[in-house]
Amino acid sequence: MANDSTHPDIPRHGDPAILARLFGWCTLTVLAAFLINNVLVVGFGYSGTQAFLSGAAPSGWVHVVLYVVAIAVAVAVVLHDRTISLRWDAHRIHMFNVYLIRALFWAVFLIGITDATIAFMRAEDLIRPLLGSTTAQLFSRPSWIGSWVHIPLIVIAFGIAMVTRTLGFFWLAFLIVIAELLIVISRFVFSYEQALMGDLVRYWYAALFLFSSAYTLFDEGHVRVDVLYAGFGRTTRGIVNGIGTILLGMTTTWVVLAVGFGGKQSIINAPITSFEISQAGPFGLYTKYQMAAFIGLFAITMLIQFVSYFLQAVADKRDEPGFREIMQPSAH
Structure with a gap:
């Protein structure tokens, strides 16, 4: 090696060690998405994921997309070099x-x-x-x-x-x-x-x-x-x-x-x-x-x-x- x-x-x-690395990197990228979402909610008045999930604010799809992108980034990092x-x-x-x-x-x-x-x-x-x-x-x-x-x-x-x-x-x-x-x-x-x-x-x-x-x-x-x-x-x-x-x-x-x-x-x-x-x-x-x-x-x-x-x-x-x-x- x-x-x-x-x-x-x-x-x-x-x-x-795909699963262990995927879990670790997903944790990090989801953390990043969580912090970005917090900035959007507090600093720019976005509705947040809870409002989106309850159907109160359809525009909250932005937050969900961030988490999807975060997981995709983690998968890409892990699969780039297994x-x-x-x-x-x-x-x-x-x-x-x-x-x-x-x-x-x-x-x-x-x-x-x-x-x-x-x-x-x-x-x-x-x-x-x-x-x-x-x-x-x-x-x-x-x-x-x-x-x-x-x-x-x-x-x-x-x-x-x-x-x-x-x-x-x-x-x-x-x-x-x-x-x-x-x-x-x-x-x-x-x-x-x-x-x-x-x-x-x-x-x-x-x-x-x-x-x-x-x-x-x-x-x-x-x-x-x-x-x-x-x-x-x-x-x-x-x-x-x-x-x-x-x-x-x-x-x-x-x-x-x-x-x-x-x-x-x-x-x-x-x-x-x-x-x-x-x-x-x-x-x-x-x-x-x-x-x-x-x-x-x-x-x-x-x-x-x-x-x-x-x-x-x-x-x-x-x-x-x-x-x-x-x-x-x-x-x-």
């Missing part, structure tokens, strides 16, 4: 997820620093003398900040993520510690505190916790409480992990996505569309709506990683070459 030169330990081709190995598919899905998470970390870093600077300047009334009253009013509007400051920074973050390979977990944790230290020093030494300081810590900590979960799954870093699993062989573990991924992991993420993006007034869509801000004080960060989005992004990145994990589990069950040894804890 041929190996990719940049990843010599991962066999690129192997025995066909000999692609499960481990290679799992690897490239994981690497895409790594890029996505890396971009999200850069986004929260850039937005956190920028928003904290803007909030400080607003608190100390520095924007008005520097940029004028009109601009100062713009910087007090969450919708303007979100559209003209946050979104460009997110685009920049995805660009940076293409040229750097650092994930940023440790750096973001370090920044959280520094931010907490600055709060302590400013409060107890200088008797100075602003709402932005606590907001920044919560914003970064939420990102650290939610965005690192998918990569932790890749490294088997989540707590695993078991009685029998430690004594299973590789193929038996593959069966257990594959079934558990579908019944527990993927099901949970789909529930989060369905509830979080279930209409314009859902717990994720509503804060995002209104650019909801913190009520901690008049000069806090304008990032509360993003923290609602973090829940959806957590489910998305976890679902992508669960697809990779499932394909690896099936490969383990088939005892395919390229198994990745992971140091397991001695006690469970």
Whole structure:
């Protein structure tokens, strides 16, 4: 079997595994169709699949077509080269997820620093003398900040993520510690505190916790409480992990996505569309709506990683070459 030169330990081709790969890629493409449909419903006023299925809105055929196209794309990807190995598919899905998470970390870093600077300047009334009253009013509007400051920074973050390979977990944790230290020093030494300081810590900590979960799954870093699993062989573990991924992991993420993006007034869509801000004080960060989005992004990145994990589990069950040894804890 041929190996990719940049990843010599991962066999690129192997025995066909059509059903497992089709299930994995259908999950990913249906996820993409689901997110596009959510944008159409929330951003452009489309009726949604539920209205179409109930017969209330015939124009909802657009949503159904999207799902049909999504499944067709998945079938085309799988049948294009039937000999692609499960481990290679799992690897490239994981690497895409790594890029996505890396971009999200850069986004929260850039937005956190920028928003904290803007909030400080607003608190100390520095924007008005520097940029004028009109601009100062713009910087007090969450919708303007979100559209003209946050979104460009997110685009920049995805660009940076293409040229750097650092994930940023440790750096973001370090920044959280520094931010907490600055709060302590400013409060107890200088008797100075602003709402932005606590907001920044919560914003970064939420990102650290939610965005690192998918990569932790890749490294088997989540707590695993078991009685029998430690004594299973590789193929038996593959069966257990594959079934558990579908019944527990993927099901949970789909529930989060369905509830979080279930209409314009859902717990994720509503804060995002209104650019909801913190009520901690008049000069806090304008990032509360993003923290609602973090829940959806957590489910998305976890679902992508669960697809990779499932394909690896099936490969383990088939005892395919390229198994990745992971140091397991001695006690469970």
